[in-house]
Amino acid sequence: MREPLRRESAELLLLAAGAVPGGLLRWQLDLAAAGEPGPGAALLQASLLANLSGCLLIGLLIAQPSSRARLYLWAGVGFCGSLTTFSSWMLSIANQLALGHWTSVVAIVAGSLFGGLLLVACGVWLGSALRGRRRP
Secondary structure (H helix, E strand, C coil), rough: HHHHHHHHHHHHHHHHHHHHHHHHHHHHHHHHHHHHCCCCCHHHHHHHHHHHHHHHHHHHHHHCCCCCCHHHHHHHHHHHHHHHHHHHHHHHHHHHHHHCCCHHHHHHHHHHHHHHHHHHHHHHHHHHHHHHHHHC
């Protein structure tokens, strides 16, 4: 096998190894929320939980040394990309808008954006602090 093809195959497997559990976790969060009573607000909250936890993890990844490209591919692009899908979030928001729940949509969108930015920053800080402890 030629070297570029071998490297791309390894990267594809690494990406899939992260995407499958991320997608499964997102699916389980949505299934758990779908079982809740009410007009779908729990599904929107499941999206919020998935997106904010993904933001914290991305922040932790950002704090890692740049030589950790395989970690970024597996955890960042694969796992977090699959967990925090924008389309799932938009579907949840569109369903709530169709039901006329404007207030909850505005709160979730604002909470997602500002909370996400805050959690990325917290993840970077935490990742940097943990990385600093590992140094001799």
